[in-house]
Amino acid sequence: MFWFHDDIERLEKQILELDYNPELVFYGSSTITLWSKLTTVYKKYKPINLGFGGSTLAACTWFFDRIFKNIENIQAIVIYAGDNDLGDGRHPEEVLLFLENLLAKIRAKYGNIPCTVISIKPSIARRHLLESIHYTNSQIKAITKEDENFYYVNIYDALLNQNGNPDDRYFEEDGLHFNAIGYQLILNILKKYPKIFPQKILERM
Helix, strand or coil, rough: CHHHHHHHHHHHHHHHCCCCCCEEEECCHHHCCCCCCCCCCCCCCCCCEECCCCCHHHHHHCCCCHCCCCCCEEEEEEEECCCHHHHCCCCHHHHHHHHHHHHHHHHHCCCCCEEEECCCCCEEEEEEEHHHHHHHHHHHHHCCCCCCCEEECCCCCCHECCCCCCCCCHCCCEEEEEEEEHHHHHHHHCCHHHHCCCCEEEEEE
């Protein structure tokens, strides 16, 4: 995990330099990191982007205590990770285990806050893993039902074309990362899940 240290140090510095107490955290891999408009779009929720490029669910779990050490009293967390684990050859069961361990850490530190997992995307570059991705997503959805404040947001189906393949309209040329249209799609989907955001904000609106 040493190859993540530069990114982890960047996040630690970012947290220490904050001039507000974040209430909504986005955590995970480059899908989060590269969402440049994230903190602007969700400004009313006092968000922070804690994505780090290339990260796996394994890495998100491993570094959780270190990254979140100086973050207190958040109201909600949204996670995107898992496709890099599968891309590295890990089995779906391993991804689920990492996610369960991550949730346990979140619950231990922040209690029963809304915790959301965005489904693993069906990217063009990982088309050969579609079956594994679909299975992993189905298992993630199943375990979220065991916790009343653990939510699953399905973006998988919306990213497929009429032939059931990843739709290239939503991806950069590398076939892996979202373009602006892809991120707008994700934003539109998240709007359908008001419970995943800090509820005291919703009460004031």
